[in-house]
Amino acid sequence: MSDVSVSVKNLDLNFGSVEVLKDLNLDIHHGEFLVLLGPSGCGKSTLLNCLAGLLDVSGGQIHISGKNVTWSEPKDRGIGMVFQSYALYPQMTVRGNLEFGLKNQKLPKDEIEKRVARAADILQIQELLNRKPAALSGGQRQRVAIGRALVRDVDVFLFDEPLSNLDAKLRSELRVELKRLHNQLANTMIYVTHDQIEALTLADRIAIMRGGYIQQLADPMTVYNKPSNLFVAGFIGSPAMSMIDGEIQNGGTSFSFKGHSVTLSGYEANGEVHDGKAILGVRPEHVSIESTAQAGKTLEATLDIIEPLGSNTLLWFNVDGVIISALVPSELSYKSGQTYHLGLDISKASLFDAASEQRL
Amino acid sequence: MTDATVNFDGPHGPKPKPIFSGRNIFIYGTLAIVSAYYLLPLYIMIITSLKDMDQIRGGNAFELPIGPDFEAWVKAWSSACTGLNCDGLSRGFWNSFQILVPSVVISILIASVNGYALANWPFRWSNIFFTILIFGAFIPYQVMIYPIVIILRELGLYTKLTGLVMVHSIFGMPILTLLFRNYFTSVPEELFKAARVDGAGFWGIYFKIMVPMSLPIFVVAIILQVTGIWNDFLFGVIYTKAENYPMTVQLNNIVNSVQGTKEYNVNMAATILTGLVPLVVYFISGKLFVRGIAAGAVKG
Ligand SMILES: Nc1ncnc2c1ncn2[C@@H]1O[C@H](COP(=O)(O)OP(=O)(O)OP(=O)(O)O)[C@@H](O)[C@H]1O
Ligand SMILES: [Mg+2]
Numbered sequence: 001m002s003d004v005s006v007s008v009k010n011l012d013l014n015f016g017s018v019e020v021l022k023d024l025n026l027d028i029h030h031g032e033f034l035v036l037l038g039p040s041g042c043g044k045s046t047l048l049n050c051l052a053g054l055l056d057v058s059g060g061q062i063h064i065s066g067k068n069v070t071w072s073e074p075k076d077r078g079i080g081m082v083f084q085s086y087a088l089y090p091q092m093t094v095r096g097n098l099e100f101g102l103k104n105q106k107l108p109k110d111e112i113e114k115r116v117a118r119a120a121d122i123l124q125i126q127e128l129l130n131r132k133p134a135a136l137s138g139g140q141r142q143r144v145a146i147g148r149a150l151v152r153d154v155d156v157f158l159f160d161e162p163l164s165n166l167d168a169k170l171r172s173e174l175r176v177e178l179k180r181l182h183n184q185l186a187n188t189m190i191y192v193t194h195d196q197i198e199a200l201t202l203a204d205r206i207a208i209m210r211g212g213y214i215q216q217l218a219d220p221m222t223v224y225n226k227p228s229n230l231f232v233a234g235f236i237g238s239p240a241m242s243m244i245d246g247e248i249q250n251g252g253t254s255f256s257f258k259g260h261s262v263t264l265s266g267y268e269a270n271g272e273v274h275d276g277k278a279i280l281g282v283r284p285e286h287v288s289i290e291s292t293a294q295a296g297k298t299l300e301a302t303l304d305i306i307e308p309l310g311s312n313t314l315l316w317f318n319v320d321g322v323i324i325s326a327l328v329p330s331e332l333s334y335k336s337g338q339t340y341h342l343g344l345d346i347s348k349a350s351l352f353d354a355a356s357e358q359r360l
Numbered sequence: 361m362t363d364a365t366v367n368f369d370g371p372h373g374p375k376p377k378p379i380f381s382g383r384n385i386f387i388y389g390t391l392a393i394v395s396a397y398y399l400l401p402l403y404i405m406i407i408t409s410l411k412d413m414d415q416i417r418g419g420n421a422f423e424l425p426i427g428p429d430f431e432a433w434v435k436a437w438s439s440a441c442t443g444l445n446c447d448g449l450s451r452g453f454w455n456s457f458q459i460l461v462p463s464v465v466i467s468i469l470i471a472s473v474n475g476y477a478l479a480n481w482p483f484r485w486s487n488i489f490f491t492i493l494i495f496g497a498f499i500p501y502q503v504m505i506y507p508i509v510i511i512l513r514e515l516g517l518y519t520k521l522t523g524l525v526m527v528h529s530i531f532g533m534p535i536l537t538l539l540f541r542n543y544f545t546s547v548p549e550e551l552f553k554a555a556r557v558d559g560a561g562f563w564g565i566y567f568k569i570m571v572p573m574s575l576p577i578f579v580v581a582i583i584l585q586v587t588g589i590w591n592d593f594l595f596g597v598i599y600t601k602a603e604n605y606p607m608t609v610q611l612n613n614i615v616n617s618v619q620g621t622k623e624y625n626v627n628m629a630a631t632i633l634t635g636l637v638p639l640v641v642y643f644i645s646g647k648l649f650v651r652g653i654a655a656g657a658v659k660g
Contacts, residue, residue, distance in 0.1 A: 054553050075559030087550035091572040100568070101558030148558070 005030040005065060005188040006051065006156055012059035013046055020046045021212045024060070030155075031186045037199040038209035039235070044192040047209075048158050051190065052081050065155050075104070077156075080149025084161040086141040088133035094144050095129040098151050119150040122181070139170045146181070159191040163198065175201060196236055200224065208232050225348065230357035233281045233350055239314050242287070242324045244280040245354070248273060254296065255280050255351070258320040263296040266347040269360050277354035284314060286345040287326035289334075298341040299324075303334055317342060409433060409628035416624050432625035436633060440626050442613035444602050449630050451603070452610025456590060456637075458521050459606055463528035464585045468578065471533055475540025476566050480552050490541070497534035505598060512599060519601040527599055528589050536581055543577040544570060579645050587638040607634050 006028040013021040020043045028034050036044045049055040051062060053074035061070045069077045088097050098119060102112045120126045123143045133141055142162055149157055162178075163171045179202055182189055193199055199206050200220045207217045208231075216228040227233035233241050246257030252273035254263050257280075264273070290298050301317035301324060308314075313330045316323060317340070324342060334340070351360040377384075404421055410428035440448040477483075478490050508527060509518065517523030547570065555565045571578075596606040605613070611634045615627045 049553070052553070052557060054556060073559075074553075074557045079557065081554065081557045083550040083554060085548055085550050087548065087554040089551065089555070089569055100555075100560070104559035104564065145554075148554070152558075 003029050004063075005032065006190065007063040008047075008051070008060070009063070010060040011047075011050060011057055011062065013043075013050055013055065014058045019212065021050070024212070024214060026207065026214065026217070028188055028190065030188060033182050033189045033191065033202055033204045035199040035203035035206045036190065036192045036209060037194065037196060037206050037235075038215075040194060042209045043212045044194075044209055045160055048081075048160050048190065048192050051077075051156075052079055052158055053077050075101075078154045079156045079158055080152040080154045081158040082142070082145045082149050082160070082162045084164055086133070086138075086145045086165075088141055088144055088148075090133055093130050093132055094125065094136070094147075097133070097144055098129075098147050101148065101152055115151045115153065119147040122150065122184070123147050138166050139174060142166065142174065146178075150185075155187055157187050157189045159189065161192055161194070164193070164195065171198075178202065196238065200236075208235065210235075226359065227281075227350055228359050230279060230281075230352045233352070233359075237283055239284050239325055239327065241281045241283050241350070244282070244322055244324065246278060246280060248275050248278045248351070251275065258322060260299050260319065261296060262299070262344055262346065264346060264351070267349065267351060268347070269351070271360075273351070273360050278360065279352040279354055279357075280344075281350040281352065282324065282344050283348070284325040284327035286348045287324060288343040288345070289315075289326065289328065289332075290341040290343045293341050294343075298343050300339060301342045302339055303336045306334060306336055405628045405632060409436075409625050409632060411625055413621075413623065413625065432623070433629040433633070435623075436614070436626045436630035440614045440623075440630060441619065442610065442617050443619075444613070449607060449610055449614065449633055452605055452607035453633075455521065455600075455604055455610075456607040459524050459528065459596075460586065460589050460637075462525045463532070463589050464582060466525070467529040467532035467536055467585055468581050470529070471536030471581070472540045472571075472574075472578070473566065474533070474537040475542075476544050476570055477562075478537070478541045479544035479547075480565070480570075481562065490537075493534050493537055495534075497538070501531065505594075509598065518599065519604065521600065521604055524595060524599045524604075524606075527595055528592070531595075532585055532588070536584070539581060539584075540574075540577060543574060547573060575648075579648050583641060583645050586641045590637050 004027050006026075008024055008026040011021055011024040011026075012019070024047065036047060038044055046055065050057050051064070053069065053072060053076075057070060061068060063069065064077050064079065067078075074081075088094075089100060092100065095116060098116045099112055102115060107115075116129075120129060123146060125140065125143050125147060128136060128140055128144065133144070136144065142165075145162070163174055166174065175198060182202075191198075191202060200223075203220050205217060205219050206223050208215045208223065210231055216223055216232045218226075218228075223232065223236055227236060230243070234243070244255075244257055246255055248254070248264070249256050249261075252269075252275060253265065254261050255278065256262075262280075267273075292298075293300070299319050301319045303315055304318045304323075305316040306313060307316070308330060309327075311330060312327050313332075313334075315326045315328060315334060317326065318324075319342070326342065328334075352358060353360055407423075407425050408416060408421070409432050410425040410430070412429060412431070415423070415426055436448055437450055438448040439446055445451070474493075478486055512518040512523040512527075515523070517526065551569065552565065555569050560568060590606075591608065592606065593608045593612070596609045600606070600609075611630050614630050
């Protein structure tokens, strides 16, 4: 019990007649970095706003640090929040921005100064304290916004796509900094993004959302290697997983499509695998190019398109109309139009039931 | 750099157009005629106000004043007679002033809080409330004149300045509320959320976040209200009595007083004096307005 920092129970949220969150349950541990990941409009921000108390829930409960805060004011929930648009108060200096919440709490002057100095020190924004937000760069503004959450001295930080307004280079810098900050402070952090790189690099656990439901809640490697359903498999990973429609045959021992067949030996199934329609998902890095054909192991494929990605090259193959991509080191050279033998690493592939789209 | 030699002989680029091109003559000619059309009456008002009656009787309205004198202005301000009293426009000026300041302050204070509440703190019936308020802007106010007389009489405010202040404040409410609501809705929502997380309440956010960001819209509201209230004639006549008449009514009474000869110079001076306040407001706030917009445009 004491290990749970934020707990969401049966949360519902409607905007008028539109149900955005439906019976959502989520437990987040102390010091955990949880990332909410999902396509646009799936309810990530809505969930975060509910946790912050900026939206009134339609049903269910929210507990933070052991207290039921379902109906508490945002300021009383022990949270700090960082927004995508920074949301700095434009007419105040950076110091004013940092102090604003503390003054509202009526903290003594020296305490305020101490906390501002500490936050400024951690985030390296001491020289900016007397500037107005308009005179800061995007990265500096976001640092100040993080500082504003930091000075509140709270257990839980909420981030709503804090890096998505920054350019790519700055984003990766701040990402590293956020990770360091998390190691240093050991607060609970809940972080919304639709950038999967951010999710995979930052998260202790990722909650993948779609249409108001959590599809999978697991650590990054599990989400990546063992996606729990077809949606998660397609959403995570770039370049994306190749999906092959086919059928499981021979008592669950082989997968066949378009007259081709691969053996399923080595696949770690969740339970028993029965014959029937299914979808085989293979990530491009688990497709190899073999020199010789092996029955049940390799597929005859024509190389369609070659995409150099720098360190790797992405090859798009065509197996009788089924598209399979492979990621190979860029030193090797291939010719489009030629035929190759593709080897699929079944032990790292994913099988989904065609009807329920759940992992088998 | 062999193939990129620059050809220096002769001018390049399109030929500059002559200043007296047909197009320029047409544009500036039109502008000159239109401005003359608007400025001519003002010119006649000013020179007439600086003439003495002998010269005016001379009959040439366009003639410059001989030895301009400001006697008419002094008279218009301090001793021109209406049918009832002979202390010029000064009485009307102070009345208007006493009506203007509280009306502007009260209406803007209330309307800005209204607009803020409607924009940022939606409550159960807030949209209906807003619709009703806006609807108020479209009711012709002739319909309300008599009911308001009765209300003011019942409140004991009929013919008093306080009553008129109340009427002006209420009549300004719909349009000002609309103005402020629309402005506050355009303030990024995340700013408001951040302030709530920081523990600011309704008034804290209003005074510390919203108002400092909203100088331009306050200036717009002030311009609207000052000119509207200062230029009001109808409510002034109806809801006050002789010693409380605002400047516009006083002006009318001076210009239309039937005793003696028409003193055109005094009338002209009085008219300009009455128009001076809105004019000054335009000039000052025009500058503030631009500065306000420039300051407000900075994204945080
Ligand atoms: N105030 C509102 N009124 C009605 N519907 C809303 C409101 N706010 C959000 N929604 C709807 O709720 C759903 C979830 O929105 P939300 O902002 O949580 O998405 P999101 O996952 O944060 O997306 P993004 O990645 O684009 O930020 C969307 O379909 C949106 O249209
Ligand atoms: Mg969002």
